[in-house]
Structures are given as structure tokens and as C-alpha cells.
Amino acid sequence: MEHAHDPSTAADDAPALPRLRxxxxxxxxxxxxxxxxxxxxxxxxxxxxxxxxxxVAKATxxxxxxxxDELVLAYLERCHQDMTVEAIIAExxxxxxxxxxxxxAIFDVLDGWFREDDFQACAFISTMxxxxxxxxxxxxxxxxxxxxxxxxxALAVEAGLEQxxxxxxxxxxLTKGSIISxxxxxxxxxxxxxxxxxxxxxxHGGDPIAAD
Numbered sequence: 001m002e003h004a005h006d007p008s009t010a011a012d013d014a015p016a017l018p019r020l021r022x023x024x025x026x027x028x029x030x031x032x033x034x035x036x037x038x039x040x041x042x043x044x045x046x047x048x049x050x051x052x053x054x055x056v057a058k059a060t061x062x063x064x065x066x067x068x069d070e071l072v073l074a075y076l077e078r079c080h081q082d083m084t085v086e087a088i089i090a091e092x093x094x095x096x097x098x099x100x101x102x103x104x105a106i107f108d109v110l111d112g113w114f115r116e117d118d119f120q121a122c123a124f125i126s127t128m129x130x131x132x133x134x135x136x137x138x139x140x141x142x143x144x145x146x147x148x149x150x151x152x153x154a155l156a157v158e159a160g161l162e163q164x165x166x167x168x169x170x171x172x173x174l175t176k177g178s179i180i181s182x183x184x185x186x187x188x189x190x191x192x193x194x195x196x197x198x199x200x201x202x203x204h205g206g207d208p209i210a211a212d
Contacts, residue, residue, distance in 0.1 A: 079123040099158035107194035114182040
């Protein structure tokens with residue numbers, strides 16, 4: 001069942017996206033990276049600051065991560081699990097089993113995320129823009145983003161929509177664009193994007209209203 005937009009319940013509808021977690025020295029390093037990279041980006045944060053924030057020895061850091069790039073890859077993997085791709089897939093499935101409804105629910109999930117007090121930009125978009133699409137970290141970020149497009153395409157195929165590749169590309173553009181707009185301060189970005197997605201679904205032979 002597709003949920004109508006209700007700002008008063010958006011935070012309650014949002015998936016529980018874990019932030020920091022207890023653990024050993026590796027987890028403390030990842031916690032520090034998670035906090036600092038999200039706030040300031042990759043290049044601005046040095047290894048010495050990460051070591052200090054994590055409260056570990058330099059030797060301990062290098063026992064877990066041979067380079068800063070290796071740490072960034074682990075950080076992106078955590079973001080993949082906690083913040084975006086896997087969280088979106090799981091939450092849309094919790095809301096409805098209807099594939100068209102799940103397509104629409106993607107934007108409800110984003111809406112809840114955008115309205116969080118500590119909302120920050122998608123780590124994959126930020127890393128790709130900062131490092132560039134040809135850098136190994138940029139390439140990895142693009143690969144994670146592509147998983148969202150693949151998920152959208154799979155739902156379009158399951159729903160029997162026409163030209164699922166085209167629809168997936170179009171809806172993926174809407175998701176990424178709404179994230180950037182939300183970072184700019186437009187907390188209604190996902191609501192607008194959802195209306196545009198409904199039009200796309202109709203253009204591809206579907207009925208977003210029937211999925212309610």
C-alpha cells in the first residue's frame with residue numbers, strides 16, 4: 001500500500017538507519033571515518049585525525065587498513081548497508097509487496113530521510129563528485145549507485161512496465177536529483193520527485209494509483 005505524504009508522520013515512517021555501533025578498534029576507526037567523512041568529505045580528513053578521533057595507535061590503524069583509500073572503501077560499504085541501497089530495498093518491501101507500489105515507496109523512504117534533523121548528502125554522490133568518476137573511489141561510488149538503478153529496473157520488469165531500462169534510468173535521475181535538492185534545503189524534494197515518478201510510470205504503461 002502506498003503511503004500518502006504526511007509530514008507529521010514522516011519521521012515515524014522512515015526506516016531505522018543505524019549510525020555508530022560499538023565494537024573493537026576497527027569499528028572505532030570506522031565510526032570516526034563515518035562521522036568525519038560525512039561532515040567534511042574525504043580529502044579534508046587526514047589519517048592522523050582519524051587515528052586521534054578513534055583513540056587507537058598508528059600501528060593499530062595500519063593493522064586494519066593499509067591505506068586511507070582502503071578505509072574509504074570500508075566506509076562506503078557501511079554506508080551501503082546503513083544509509084541507502086539496502087535500507088531502501090528493505091523498507092520498500094516492508095511497506096508493500098506490489099512492485100509498482102515499491103517504486104513509489106522509494107520516494108516515501110527518501111522523504112523520511114530528508115526530514116531527519118541530521119540529514120546529510122548521500123555518501124556515494126558526495127564521494128563521486130569529490131574524487132571524480134575516474135578515481136577508484138569514484139568508480140566504487142558509481143557502482144553502489146548503479147545498484148539502486150538495477151533495483152528500480154527489477155521492479156519495473158516485475159510490474160510489467162514498458163521499456164524498464166528507460167524507466168529505471170529516469171527514476172534513478174529523480175532519486176539522485178532529489179537528494180541534491182534536499183542538501184540544498186528543499187525538504188519537499190522527494191514529494192515532488194514522487195509526482196514525477198508517477199507520471200513516468202503512467203507513460204510506461206503502469207498505474208501508480210492502482211498500486212495504492
